Amino acid sequence: MSKLTSYKRHRFPPEIIAHAVWLYFRFPLSLRLVEEMLLERGIVVSYETVRRWTLKFGPAYARRLKRKTPSRRDVWHLDEVVVTIAGQKHWLWRAVDQDGYVLEEILQARGNTKAAKRLLKRLLRKQGCLPRRMITDKLGSYAAARRQIMPAVEHRSHKGLNNRAENSHLPLRRREHAMQGFRSPGGLQKFVAVFSAVRNLFVPPRSRRSALATHLHRLNAMAEWKAAACVTA
Numbered sequence: 075m076s077k078l079t080s081y082k083r084h085r086f087p088p089e090i091i092a093h094a095v096w097l098y099f100r101f102p103l104s105l106r107l108v109e110e111m112l113l114e115r116g117i118v119v120s121y122e123t124v125r126r127w128t129l130k131f132g133p134a135y136a137r138r139l140k141r142k143t144p145s146r147r148d149v150w151h152l153d154e155v156v157v158t159i160a161g162q163k164h165w166l167w168r169a170v171d172q173d174g175y176v177l178e179e180i181l182q183a184r185g186n187t188k189a190a191k192r193l194l195k196r197l198l199r200k201q202g203c204l205p206r207r208m209i210t211d212k213l214g215s216y217a218a219a220r221r222q223i224m225p226a227v228e229h230r231s232h233k234g235l236n237n238r239a240e241n242s243h244l245p246l247r248r249r250e251h252a253m254q255g256f257r258s259p260g261g262l263q264k265f266v267a268v269f270s271a272v273r274n275l276f277v278p279p280r281s282r283r284s285a286l287a288t289h290l291h292r293l294n295a296m297a298e299w300k301a302a303a304c305v306t307a
Contacts, residue, residue, distance in 0.1 A: 079134050079304045090117055092303035094124050095131050099272040102248040131303070133264065136271035138302035142175050144201040150177065152193065152210045153239035154185055155246075159256050166266070167193045170242045173279045176270040177201065181263045190219035198224070209239070245273060275299065 081088045090112070097108045105121035105128075112119055149172040154165045165185040169177040178197050182189040190213075198204070207228045210216040220229050246266065256262040275298060278291040300306065 079131065079138075081304075086117075086119065088303065088305045090119075091127050091131060092135070092300065092305045094119070095128050095135065095303070096272070096299060098124065098128050099132060099269050100276060102245075102252045104252050104254075107252075128268075129264075132268040135299070135302045136268040139271050139275055139298065142171075142274070144203055146203050146206060148172065148201075148205045149207045149209060150197065150205040151239035151242075152190075152208065152216060153243070154189075154213070155243045156185075157181070157250070157256065157262065159259055159262065164259055164262075165189060166243075166246075166262070168239060168242055169193065169197055170239050172238070174238055174242060174277070175274050175279075176242065179263075179266045179270060181259050181266075185213070185215065187215040187218040190215040191223055194219050194223040211240075245269075272299075 079088075081091065084091065094108055094112060097103055097111060098105065103111070105124050108124050109119060109121040112124075150169050151171070152167070152169050154167045157164050157166050164181050164183060166179060166181050167189060168179045171177055178193065178200060180193055180196060182192065204224055204227055207230065208216075208220060208224075209230045209232075211233045212231050217229060217231060220227060246269065249265075249269065250256065256265070276292060276295045278288045
């Protein structure tokens, strides 16, 4: 667990800062919409201040959130999506598990085997163990990278089997629309690191279908969020 978050020299209480950051990363809201929602509660703060809060405190909160324990029974679903930034194409490579939990995301300039190998290496380093199975679309880069990085792992390459990874792009696409695009590759990489950590925390696992289970899951998630933000209200 990283050190406690410090709010020294900030005019607004930690509860307001944490709430603003939560609104921005949890829902498809622009900075100006977050500003408006805070104003409705009588909190007068500029969207530029909200932006600074998200940049400073978002990564700190995300580092303090608990990660799902890796398992050798996990199935990795890998996919890539093209994101255009300042007229240039970039590939955002993403891996999710069988529950839709985001395991890793990395923005790269290419969609080739070298990029796929980098994704697999980062996954293995972070997860600490091999998956039971790897599922991808038919992009040949995945097969070539698997043969070099983890040849013993079963690989299924079929577009119809990989809906879980493909659907994981949708929340980011909605954010991209709300934000009117991303300004820089580095900014996008920093954003998704926090965005996916928050989504992993608040979106219930697929096995929890009942309304009560979902409600309890979100209450627990909010409690963990406040603990990560070092606030009590």
